[in-house]
Amino acid sequence: MKNxxxxxxxxxxxxxxxxxxxxxxxxxxxxxxxxxxxxVGTLQGLLEANAFSKCNxxxxxxxxxxxxxxxxxxxxxxxxxxxxxxxxxxxxxxLCNDKDFPNRLKLIxxxxxxxxxxxxxxxxxxxxxxxxxxxxxxxxxxxMEVTRYLVSDLAQADVVVISGGAVGIDSLAHRHCLKAxxxxxxxxxxxxxxxxxxxxxxxxxxxxxxxxxxxxxxxLDTPPKKQNFPQRNRLIAxxxxxxxxxxxxxxxxxxxxxxxxxxxxxxxxxxxxxxFSGRSRSCHQLIKEGALLLQSASDLELMQQRQIEFPLSxxxxxxxxxxxxxxxxxRVVIQCLSMAPASLTDLSRKSELPxxxxxxxxxxxxKDGFVDRARGLYTTRVSGYKF
Numbered sequence: 001m002k003n004x005x006x007x008x009x010x011x012x013x014x015x016x017x018x019x020x021x022x023x024x025x026x027x028x029x030x031x032x033x034x035x036x037x038x039x040v041g042t043l044q045g046l047l048e049a050n051a052f053s054k055c056n057x058x059x060x061x062x063x064x065x066x067x068x069x070x071x072x073x074x075x076x077x078x079x080x081x082x083x084x085x086x087x088x089x090x091x092x093x094x095l096c097n098d099k100d101f102p103n104r105l106k107l108i109x110x111x112x113x114x115x116x117x118x119x120x121x122x123x124x125x126x127x128x129x130x131x132x133x134x135x136x137x138x139x140x141x142x143x144m145e146v147t148r149y150l151v152s153d154l155a156q157a158d159v160v161v162i163s164g165g166a167v168g169i170d171s172l173a174h175r176h177c178l179k180a181x182x183x184x185x186x187x188x189x190x191x192x193x194x195x196x197x198x199x200x201x202x203x204x205x206x207x208x209x210x211x212x213x214x215x216x217x218x219x220l221d222t223p224p225k226k227q228n229f230p231q232r233n234r235l236i237a238x239x240x241x242x243x244x245x246x247x248x249x250x251x252x253x254x255x256x257x258x259x260x261x262x263x264x265x266x267x268x269x270x271x272x273x274x275x276f277s278g279r280s281r282s283c284h285q286l287i288k289e290g291a292l293l294l295q296s297a298s299d300l301e302l303m304q305q306r307q308i309e310f311p312l313s314x315x316x317x318x319x320x321x322x323x324x325x326x327x328x329x330x331r332v333v334i335q336c337l338s339m340a341p342a343s344l345t346d347l348s349r350k351s352e353l354p355x356x357x358x359x360x361x362x363x364x365x366x367k368d369g370f371v372d373r374a375r376g377l378y379t380t381r382v383s384g385y386k387f
Contacts, residue, residue, distance in 0.1 A: 009089045013220070015043040016093045016114055017084075018076035020219055023113070026069045032061055033113035034096045041097070047074060090208075091192055091220070092117050102126060108238045108264055112217040116192050119208035124160050124183045125215075125239060129302050132162040132240035132261070134254050135169030135247045140279045141341065141372060141379035143247030146271050147172045150244060153297035155182025157306070162187065162239045164232060165204065165214070167197055169246055174203060178210050185239070188216040189224055189232035196224035230256050237261035241302055244294060245270045248282035255282055258291065267301060269294035277340040326370075329353060333361055334370060337380035347378060 023033050040046050052066045061069075094101045095114045102125040105111045131154055136143060151173050154161055161177040163170040165186035177184040186207055190196040192214070195204055204214045217235065218228060233253070237243055237260035245268070248254040261268050268291040273280025287293050297303055326334070329351075336342065336350045344362070348355045362378060365371040372379050 009091075010084060010087055012093055013087050013091065014077060014080045014084055016116070017219055018073055018080055019043050019046065019114070021076040022069055022073035025072050026065060028061065028065070028069060030110055030113060034111065035060075037095050037113055038097045043095070046070070047077060088118075088193070090118055090120070092120055092122070094122060100126070102239060104130070104240075105235065105238050108234070110234060111238075112235070115215050115217055116220060117213055117215045118192055118204070119211075119213040121183070121208075121211050121213045124211070124213055125185060127158075127160045127183070129158070129306075130160040130162055130240050131300070131302075132236050132243045132257070133169065133173040133246060134163055134236065134243065134257050135245055136249055136252060136254070136279065137166055137168035137170075139168050139172070139247050140273075140277065141374065142273060142277075143169060143279065144172060147246045148176050150246060150271075150294075150297050151176040151182075152180045155180035155184075157297070157303065158182070159302075160185065162236055164189065164229075164236055165195075165197075165200055167199065169248075171200060171203060174207060174212075178206060178212070181210075183211045185213045185215065187232055187235050187239070188214065188218075189228040190216065191218045191220040191222035192216050193220040194223050229253065233257040234260045237266060238264055240266055242267040242269060242300055244300075245283055245286060245291075247271065247273060247280055249279050250281045252282040255286070258286055262290075267292060269300065271295075274339045329357075329361055330365060330370075333358070333365065334380050337371065337378055341377040341379040343376055344378070 036046060037043070040051050045051055047070070051070065093114055093116055096106065096111060100122040101115070133147065133151055133154075135147065139147070147169055151161055155177045159182070161173055161182060161184040163173040163184070163186060165171070165174065165188055174184045174186060184207055186204060188195060195201055195214075207214055217231070222228070233256050237257050240261070243258060243261040243266055245254050245258060258268050268286060270283040270286040270291045271280070271294050272283060272287065275284070292299070294300070332351050332353070333347065336347055342350065344355060344359065348358050351358065353361070362371055362373075366373065370380060
């Protein structure tokens with residue numbers, strides 16, 4: 001698809017949305033939608049009277065279906081010309097036959113026929129190394145720290161980080177990638193005019209301003225419906241060379257993304273967690289089913305091939321190196337917290353240390369960066385122990 005000048009952005013959006021509306025109405029499959037675009041070449045061309053003479057030999061669609069599709073397409077096109085007044089000029093569109101369309105998506109049977117995007121940094125979706133990072137929407141401190149360490153290392157190694165823009169691990173993956181001056185892509189389960197969650201509008205803007213991309217295959221005004229997210233998850237899996245699940249509890253939707261990744265032949269990695277907290281049960285399930293156990297970004301096969309060392313990796317963190325200097329009581333406290341966050345009272349019971357003595361130990365550990373406290377619970381930092 002040609003690059004439209006600013007004055008034709010509206011026309012570009014009308015054509016793309018009219019095409020999807022007509023294809024949805026006529027129940028045309030993704031493969032047939034792609035074939036129509038590739039055969040005719042442009043969305044504008046599909047409006048012409050002789051459009052289907054170019055695809056009669058390759059399309060599996062009956063002539064009556066093609067005729068009904070074109071009638072619907074023309075009708076939607078005319079209606080949108082009247083209705084579409086306000087539009088976002090920053091939105092760009094890539095057809096499946098464009099040279100900048102993500103090559104990894106072209107390899108899957110369910111490749112979308114077109115994508116809407118914000119950021120105009122489509123080139124990052126054809127980068128040499130792309131890794132998806134996903135997980136719980138309500139992560140523990142452990143999950144947050146794991147995500148921070150892994151994503152920071154990936155960004156420093158010039159790996160494009162793919163995620164879904166949701167609250168929790170997804171948002172953390174995007175934010176830490178940006179903080180490490182990396183490039184990231186958010187794949188939405190809604191239209192670009194209805195970004196979900198709305199609380200992440202600022203994050204999505206930051207992604208676009210810092211060399212990243214926000215994309216969606218849905219019509220611009222599509223709300224975040226439940227059935228959209230498995231569709232979104234397949235794109236996250238397909239865009240990546242490897243998928244990392246940093247933390248996910250029972251029956252997590254992350255398992256859907258992992259299934260897609262496995263089906264597409266991508267490496268699936270899962271970070272183990274405590275067997276007591278339950279927050280990593282889906283990670284443990286994935287490992288049982290054959291996912292690769294991940295302890296640091298160095299474990300990724302694509303990193304091993306590039307022979308990259310990570311100064312921020314868990315194995316070489318300053319806290320881990322200094323752990324030998326801890327007292328026996330401090331070691332006991334960290335070991336207890338590594339199993340699950342705990343209140344002062346619970347920790348006293350588990351460690352068998354008096355509350356007064358324990359409070360003093362915790363104060364020292366907090367000062368030295370081994371322990372954090374939030375909402376009344378003490379947690380150990382990832383850098384304070386090897387998981």
